[in-house]
Amino acid sequence: MKLSGAQILMEIFKEQQVDTVFGYPGGAVLNIYDEIYKSSDWLKHIITCHEQGASHAADGYARATGKTGVVLATSGPGATNLVTGIATAYLDSTPMVAITGNVACSLIGRDSFQEVDIKGITMPITKHNFMVKDVTRLADTLREAFSIATSDRPGPVLVDIPKDVQIATCAFTPAKGAQAPKVPALDAAMLAQAEKLIREAKRPFLYVGGGVQIAGAGDLLIKLAETIGAPIGASMMGLATVPHRHPLFLGMTGMHGRYAASIALDKSDLIIAVGTRFSDRATGNKQEFSKNHKVLHIDIDPAEISKNIPAYVALVADVKLALTALIDAELPHSAPEWLAEVQALKAAPDNHLSMDASILNPELVLRAANQRLPQDSPVATDVGQHQMWVAQYYHFQKPRTFITSGGLGTMGFGMGAAMGACIGSGLKKTLLITSDGSFHMNMNELATAVANRLPLIILVLNNSVLGMVRQWQTMFYDKRYSNTTMNRPTDYCLLAQAFGAKGLRLETLDKMDSVLDKAFSLPGPVVVDVRINRDEMVLPMIPPNGTIKEMILRG
């Protein structure tokens, strides 16, 4: 049968079991949107307010479900508006396929209306990208795009389809369906070395990155930790992979890591790093970080081995495969002294820092929200202090519930990501923790949330300043608050109302329970303006490029 390029795209969506697409129409994708119109019985299209919101929504959808997020945009500005979303997905290894229209092949290279070289622009922020100039190559190229996005270390792939290719027709042969990504076998010699290293270790520490969640290997990781008697710490991307309540779990390590997690990591003699890339925010000073312990690095991406922290032994493998092999190796349990020491750290007062409980503060608000939200509901954040407070005070118990921009640190990520995660979770009540700074970046998407009646609770931790930058200005720039005091008179309640959402204000501690109860009882979307102190700090803090010895515990 002969199909047009646009029809072939629909067929590939079906083959790849894509039932939700986020996007925004325009001149160069009219033919695709015409087919979407005819496909409404099986394909849901969410139109956002801005292509950036669509890209973050596709990302949030993918993070919450593990499926590939799909975003669609027109040529030129539609395509360039995706860039931040694609880069965010790239840095956090989210499987995403971005489809862009482009001007007809005959117009390419002539600076035509809404023409841009999106393939060139997105080269460094995609796993791979394509421009399809021949409709007979379209089906296989799209299949390859989905395969690349999900295989090995996942990531975004962009496919640029000129308008005439969407119109042109050719024979279409259906494929058998999505192929399972190939998994490279484990290197027996390296595995033996890894086992030896663990056997010799007296104080092993398991360090979990986002790769464990991507691999769906949280349970295996816990099994290994219990087998060898190792405490578990996580990078921010690794949070939610291991339930917070697990006795061996110490929390986040790194710049704003928890006391016990950071100290235990420092005192360990072997760091078993799984699915992580040792970001500078996670390690601080790399020379100091590497001292006094060996590193066993397990990751699917060979380029991550010894890129930031030298690995003593490395297993380049699917995390699931590697962890299963290590569990099967009958490795010895660490000495009881090590876990006793870890438990003492966990119980230490410095591991239980609290904010001033006499006033409304982020810690209390987050703990109260935590109590009200089901454990399997997604929690999205933007970027800044509020994000770190969520990482510190929200106790995640289920994988894929923490939706946050780690590597790129994208302010404005939250609104789109929360929508995508909410839709991906099957419309579970979804919490977005944001701040006045971040929320102002992409609050337009509130209109999308309202139009789709999404059960979103948006807590705007409002301190009227750019809190994280202000914190650095306080600590490292002699309190010269350059351009971080916002003085914006935005009325969040009126704003929410104007968008057709509900708005609530929370100003004092005595109202906290009643306002949050109200917010959680509404069908949503609801925006809560939570007034917090502008000088609230994120602590502990290890200064940039610093060491554990420089950890600041109190303001």
Added chain:
Amino acid sequence: MENQRLIISLLVNNESGVLTRISGLFARRGFNIDSLSVGETENPRISRITIQAAGDEYVRSQIMHQLGKLHDVKKVALMDAAQTVLRELLLVKVHANPDTRGQVLDAVTVFRAKVIDLTPTTMTMELTGECTKLDAFITYLDPLGIIEVCRTGVTAIGRGDYVLKTNEEE
């Protein structure tokens, strides 16, 4: 760690944009390309690229692994100098009048270069060989007055059974 010369051979898809991907990767990771040569192979769908770079063990490892991740790269190999023939082509134009031509021709004989163009005031030569030989030739010609130098960058092929195959072919 000391910098070493790296000769990297790549088999890549013969498609537009591949060279951009590779040069872009070097640029954004902060690695230098000393020379690069590219051409189609016996299989018209595959091109072969030879890159000369310099770096320590860390740079070597990162270059190899990051290149290996590019979807269009079908093989990446660090060429073993002892088992590899390296060649580069040089075209060089110098000032040469009837009085000075003799000096230039001496060098042409010694270096086994070839004169490919001659005018009353200039002389143009081609020379192939290892980079060091080309460098020596240029050093000799320099005082005589070099007008233009074109170098192709090094290209490399393994000796005997040392054959590069794409990952699929292996």
